[in-house]
Structures are given as structure tokens and as C-alpha cells.
Amino acid sequence: MNALPSHLELVRGVVLPKPVGAHPVLDFVNTRSEWTSRASARTEWLTSYEAFLIWSAYVGLQPSGLIDRLIEQADPVEGPRLLRTTLDFRGELYDVLTGAPGNAFEPVARLIEKASGRRRLVQSGDGTSWELPEDLVLPLHHLAVLAGELLTGASREYIRTCPSCGWLFLDQRGRRRWCSMATCGNRAKARAHAARVR
Template sequence: MTRLREQALRQPAEAAAVLDEARRLRTDLYACLTDPQDGRAFKSVAGAVEDAARLSVFTRGEDGLGRWQPSPAAGLRLPVCAVARNAGELLADPRRFTVRGCPSPDCGWLFLDESGRRRWCSLATCGAKRSAWDLSDK
């Protein structure tokens, strides 16, 4: 990350463009996960996933397993490429339909609800706040 930080300081215009790209990806991925019918958002995320695939290399890990990783040639886009690849994996996984939104009005986080019974992004944060509110109303 130090290398990326230094590169961003040397290339502030490119860093700003990559930050905008990351924000668009976040917005479109959120739309894909909260509205599976949003074709525009899906196409946008798919484009980012395809770009990330072009900027990836297949390497062998210490455990002997192969894995795709963003190429160092991705430069400042390396973190965006990593997120885009993971987004593509999630959108290709049936578990994407278990993504739920936290009902807390000041949260907005998404989470995987594989049990089908989960309500909060985190019981320790939003769930605990809601429980405290419920108790104070009694």
C-alpha cells in the first residue's frame, strides 16, 4: 500500500479518477445486490469485472493452489481490480440472493444471511442499538 500511496501522490489526477471509479463500482454493486433486476448496474459491474480480469495474473500460492490476483501493472487501479474480481465471484454465486440490507435507518450495510434468520448487519452494533431502543420504549 505504501507504493500505491506514493504513486497517488505523484499522479493526483489519476488517483482522483480511480477513486471516482471505485465509488461508481461501490454504488453499482450495491444496486446489483439490492435489486437483482437492475440491468444497468449489472452491466456496469460486469464491465469492471472484465477490466479486472484483463489486469489479472494467475499465480501459485504458498499452499500450492492457483489463484487469480490483480497484476502489479494495474497500478493505482489494483484495489479496484481486487474488489471487482470479488464482486464478480459474488454475483456468480447463488449465495448472492442471500444478501440482505440492515434495517437500521442509519446503517445501509449489506450482509450474507445464509441462515435466513439474520436481521442485523451486526448484533453488536445495529442489533444492540435497536434492542436498547426497544427497551427504552417499554
């Protein structure tokens, strides 16, 4: 059996990167291997909408029972269509979060508005919460709502970009440089060491 690198995990038959972003929306944009180029990633972890559904349960955004029901509902037309929407949103959201020049804001804002508009305020027990209708698009729309909260909230100023791979993470204490010491941090240390002994 081949062991996976320590930054990856096999979840329900799908290989996923372990969360390092300290925020689920940032971990969502970190589901491709690097953002140093806008071209297709060397490694794409969201290879199907089902993989995205499994990811959303893995990072704790959705209960796994819901994901089981949605995977059963997924059909061969709707799944690939939603995957394209998800990956487009991910790329545009990355540009908005990093302040890249371009026209990413409009499509990002429209999806966040659409998702927010589908929420219902419901009362359960002694609590009140926002709920989205249970359908295949729920996990994407839930993520879009969270992206809207991140964009308008106080944490936004703590979003940092890994100088090696372009992944995003929150750095509230101002002490993180790399997305992860296990990957980019170690590579940088090894490079610095090689430069010293040369």
C-alpha cells in the first residue's frame, strides 16, 4: 500500500488536501495544487462534483448524512454542470480575495447574492438559523454565503498568500509565512540550506 504524503488524506475514496487555511472558504480555494499560474493546476482535487460534496463534509461544512443523500441524487448532467460552476467560482473568488486585476468581482457577487437570497430563516428548538433548501447546489451555495461573510467581515484583512504556491490562509497573529510547514515551509528551508552549503 502506498502511503499518501502527510498533507493529503484519503476520504471516502477521494484524495483531498488537509485543511491549512484556518477558514473553510480559504481551504476551498486551496483545493488545487498551486495558484502560481491561471492554467489548469498540476493537481486538481475537485475532479467531480461528488468530490466537492465529500470535501464539504470533510472540512465540517455539511453533515455526512446530507452528503450521502445528495450523492444519491447527483445525476450525470447536473453534477458536471455544478462542478464547472464550482471551479469557476473558485478561480474568481481567488482573484477577488487576492485583489487580482480583472472582472472577477461581478460573477462572485452574483453567486453570493443568489445563494444568500435562497436562505430561509428557521426556528428549531430554542435557536434560529439560516437554512438553504436541500438540493444538490446547497453545499456550493452555503460556501458562497460564507465567502460573502468573509469578504465583508473583519477576518478579511488577515488573509495571506503563500509566497511559494499561492494558497491562502488566515494569519491573525502575523506569524505565518507558508501555507504549511510540511510542504512549502520545508521546501523553502531545504532551498535555504542548499544555498548556505553551496
